[in-house]
Amino acid sequence: MPPPKTYRAEGLVLKNIPFGEADLLVTLYSREFGKLKAVAKGARRSNSKIVGHFEPLTVAKLSMARGRTLDIVNQVEVTENFSSLKSDLTTLARGLYVAELVDGFGSEASSNQQLYDLAIETLGAIQQHPSWELVLRRFELHLMRASGFMPELFHCVDCRKPLEPEQHRFSPDAGGTLCLDCAPYGVQIRSLSLRALKVLRLLHRSRIADLPQLQAHESLEQEVKSLLSTAISYWMDKEIRTNSFLNHLERLPKAEVSS
Template identity: 40%
Template sequence: MTSPRTYQTQAIIIKQTKLGEADKIVTLYTLEFGKLKAVAKGACRPGSKLGGNVEPPNYSLLMLARGRNLDIITQSQTMDGFSSLKGDLWCISCGFYILELIDVSTTEGSPNEPLFDLLLDTLKNLSPSNGDETVLRYFELQLLHHLGYRPQLHKCVVCSSSLKPGLNFFSPGQGGVLCPGCNHAEFASRTISIDALKVLRLWQDCNYSTASRVKMSSKLSSELRQLMQEY
């Protein structure tokens, strides 16, 4: 049975590049198909009906026609343009950082509905009134979970013993936390504070509403940033 010539999908615009003088290649993260690239013909022309709807980080409803190499966007409707996000430098910077993470960590043609929902919710949660980095760290941790790289935070990744309060180590290469007895130089680990471990454990299994209520010092925020960037 052949696939329909045209299809509709919800998509978050990740990025775009020019194709010739008038067209764009648009990278999308879609609900039904995961990441894909499509052509927006005439999107660079003034007054184009497609142009504004295929700008990152818009959330749009798209109609596409199957093409020989890349599918073609034929119709578009913006469902959320994230105007408050675009009006704030910190928010838009965070938004593009999140889109870049999605782009580099996913492959085309691998649908992941929970990841789509996470991306959409995170973009909605970015606001000028929420200027701390909780939204970023929560997204990074949940992204790892949805991609199958969830760090082990409840027991030592080497000996499987329960972690005791006190000195423990975080090893990106080993995929989680090491107890003092299993920590070795070749694991390239770093110490993890009790507070950081508690926060990461909470964020692994709670929704964003709960995560956002955690009050963090600048020291703890910096530690979490370094831990997630190294992972």
């Protein structure tokens, strides 16, 4: 039986690009169908009723019609636009980073509700608690978990022996932690402190509400960030553009970022 000509979905807008004279080609990640691309007819016209409905980081319920090459949006109802998140440059950049990773890890027409819920939950936390520094680190780790790329954190991925304290390293392409006796040929190996390993394990089993209880000084946060960034970049196999912008913002004085 052929699929129905129209269908409904709830989705997070990841990005859009101009299409034709007045349309938008929208990429969104849906709860029901995974990553989708669809054309929003007339969305760029100033008098259109749907102007602004397809901004990145907007959650909407959509009715769509299947097309030969691209689906068409028939109706759209915005349910969450994360307006407070978008009003601040730093939180906006963090939100766009989330969207870029979902775009990179999400599969087209393949539902992953865990990934969808993780993205929405993370954007909500960024909006409500912008001072939570570890929210993106938790997102990165749980993103890999939801996508089937969760790095090993408790055993050596080569010999499978339990890790001993201070006797461990990290290799994203090997699949996680290595003991000091194992060094698979041709893989990138990073140093891994015991404190960073403990933070990674805590983030792995933490709920997002637990983040205020996780304390880490700046150098430890930077180590965890660097390790996870290496793993994310390895699996995405391309440059993460928003990461460079986030790093630039972090180097600016706070007064300059907020102005």
